[in-house]
Amino acid sequence: MFINTITDFLEVVNLRILHVTDLHFNKQQCSWVLNESEKADVVCLTGDFLDTHFNQAYSITAQIEWLQSWLKAFKVPIFVCTGNHDEMESSENMHWLSNISGVRSDGCIEVIEQIRFGCIPYEFEAFEHFRSCDVLLHHEPPSSLKVSKQSGQDFGSDSLRTALKNDTLKPKWILCGHVHKPIKNVSKFKGVIISNPGANQNCSIPNHHWITLNKPSV
Numbered sequence: 001m002f003i004n005t006i007t008d009f010l011e012v013v014n015l016r017i018l019h020v021t022d023l024h025f026n027k028q029q030c031s032w033v034l035n036e037s038e039k040a041d042v043v044c045l046t047g048d049f050l051d052t053h054f055n056q057a058y059s060i061t062a063q064i065e066w067l068q069s070w071l072k073a074f075k076v077p078i079f080v081c082t083g084n085h086d087e088m089e090s091s092e093n094m095h096w097l098s099n100i101s102g103v104r105s106d107g108c109i110e111v112i113e114q115i116r117f118g119c120i121p122y123e124f125e126a127f128e129h130f131r132s133c134d135v136l137l138h139h140e141p142p143s144s145l146k147v148s149k150q151s152g153q154d155f156g157s158d159s160l161r162t163a164l165k166n167d168t169l170k171p172k173w174i175l176c177g178h179v180h181k182p183i184k185n186v187s188k189f190k191g192v193i194i195s196n197p198g199a200n201q202n203c204s205i206p207n208h209h210w211i212t213l214n215k216p217s218v
């Protein structure tokens, strides 16, 4: 299990973010996140909520219903983005992660304590929409980094890397997942800190990062 605490700026702490990813319908881990959220100012979950891989007792529809009521139960602001396992083809389930009361999802940009959060949908490439954001949620990490590589393969996004490289995006943080056991859980690219806690289905507590941000000094 990987637990890490990252502090950005060594001044007064204003905002405490709990970042978890790739829960893949692990109900025990989901319950931990909900309980732990009491200590957070903001919760960020970067996709792959559903379990479409394993021999799962719950149907996809039942998983969606359970996850929607779980997400509604959070008392702090919660930001989410879709992962590759969350995309549904049937029209009734297509937008299951959007329109959940209190949940900021794909396409949302919102300022909390002067920090601008943005939720980038899966495979969305019009990155300039999110140009003003300080903290971005995106399921895949940028490519060619230790956070995007596992077992000698690179699972990162080339288009996200390009958007950072050519300054289309200039966030302070990118929160991502997708790669469950990356070489490293934090990387830096073009001055942007990239957090990928990874995932381990065998633990009751999910991999997670606590990120503390200071209000930008204007």
Ligand SMILES: [Zn+2]
Pocket: 022, 024, 048, 083, 085, 178, 179, 180
């Ligand atoms: Zn995953």
